[in-house]
Amino acid sequence: MVQPAVLRLREQIQRLEGVPLRARxxxxxGVEAIDSRLPGGGLALGALHEVAGGGNAAINGAAAALFAARIAARTKGKILWCITRQDLFAPALAQVGLHADRVIYVDACDEKTVLACFEEGVRHGGLGAVVAEVARLSMTSSRRLSLAAEASGSIAIAVRRWRRQTEAADFGxxxxSATRWRVSTLPSSPLPVPGVGxxxxxxxxxxxRAGESADFVMDACDVQGRLALPADVADRSATTQHGRRSA
Structure with a gap:
């Protein structure tokens, strides 16, 4: 439970950042470990969020795209997805709950066009979410997107994807953006029998924004788009908490 003093401090930070204080x-x-670390108990709608892959996934963008699709799938309405590379795999998006009949694809010739379509989609206001794959995102562009999202109430997700590993330094x-996420793949959950978990x-x-950074080890999205704490991690967390209470 967030304490009133913390809420007041967040409001002061938002004033300094020039963020309107109307309720979002x-x-x-749906995972307490994550929601408890986010202001308001979830990912802000009417805001811009950034997602990138960690390690080699910074180039292929697969994990970041699935994470973005998971967020988009839980909104209502059509999803606009803007790309410059024709390698987005629709069946994979469906496996995390974002089915093809909800997605409108915009295949742009360059990033400048992607950003223009991204902003127009966010301003439209009739979409569940707008996702765009971009390598560079300047403060000016991100501010325009943030203001457009705030005005329309739509959630905007910039999937940061680069062509060379050295370009990933731009993520710093x-x-x-209201939040910035990095998604890295880990070894799959162990099974009691041979196979891939x-x-x-x-x-x-x-x-x-108005919160703290954090790391989470999670089981990836299922067909309903749900994340989950791995059983061994959840058990370890419960044991640790019990030990602290006993102490």
Missing amino acids: TVLPF QPTA RARWLLELIRC
Whole structure:
């Protein structure tokens, strides 16, 4: 439970950042470990969020795209997805709950066009979410997107994807996004029999406006788009908490 003093401090930070203080609707992840670290108990709607892959996934963008699709799938309405590379795999998006009949694809020739379509989609206001794959995101562009999302109430998700590993350093540059996430793949959940278990992710909340950064080891999305704490991690957390209470 967030204490009133913390809420007041967040409001002061928002004033300094020039963020309007009107109440924002949030989209909970449905995982207490994550939602408790986000202001309002979920991912802010009417805001811009950034997602990137960690390690080699910074180039292929697969884990970041699935994480973005998971967020988009839990909104209502059509999803606009803007790309420059024709390698987005629709069946994979369906496996995390975002089915093809909900997605409108925009295949742009360059990033400038992607950003223009991204902003227009966010301003439209009639979409559940707008997702765009971009390598560079300047403070000016991100601020325009953030203001457009705030005005329309739509959630905007920038999937940061680069063509060379060295370009990923751009992810450290400041933007106007409400949150910034990095998604890295981990070894899958162990099974008692030979086979491949449920995929695992390391979710890094690198930036959270009016909040704190955090890391989460999670089982990747299922067909309903649900994340979950791995059983062994949840058991270990419960044991640790019990030990602290006993102490």
